[in-house]
Amino acid sequence: MFKGLAVLLVFQLTGEIIAFGSHLPIPGPVLGMILLIVCLRFRTSGRLVEDIERTSSGLLSNLGLFFVPAGVGIMAMVQTVQSEGIKIGFILIASTFLTLIVSVWIFIQTRKVVERHRETQ
Structure with missing residues (x-):
């Protein structure tokens, strides 16, 4: 290991x-x-x-353990999170949708390449 x-x-x-x-x-x-x-x-x-x-x-x-430092960081910055919570929430939602859109696009492009590769074999 x-x-x-x-x-x-x-x-x-x-x-x-x-x-x-x-x-x-x-x-x-x-x-x-x-x-x-x-x-x-x-x-x-x-x-x-x-x-x-x-x-x-x-x-x-053990992936869950890697989120502990982030959670502690959020708790340490609770005042900032409270004052900027709406902005943070909006950014999280927008970045999630953007990530989903890019991921789907990459999946579609990869599938096309794989299909073309299979057709040539």
């Missing part, structure tokens, strides 16, 4: 370095995840993939 966690952290660090060095408007962890997906795409078997899968499953099974 430690090897899988080390690999995940190395990819996250690599993404952070690329984001910081190139001043891209993409978060480092997202770049690291993209790099990890590319690397896993070319290496689909082996012990390393199993280690990453086991570590990822462990992290996902």
Whole structure:
């Protein structure tokens, strides 16, 4: 499990370095995840993939714990949340709808690419 966690952290660090060095408007962890997906795409078997899968499953099974710091942060800033609550709520709703729209669009585009790939085989 430690090897899988080390690999995940190395990819996250690599993404952070690329984001910081190139001043891209993409978060480092997202770049690291993209790099990890590319690397896993070319290496689909082996012990390393199993280690990453086991570590990822462990992290996902305890995902609720990662929300504790955010909840504590909200409680620490309760006055700000109360005074700006309507604005925060509007931004949350708007960003949720935007995320849904972009996700559906990406899914449709990906499905088209996969269908074209299947037709050529």
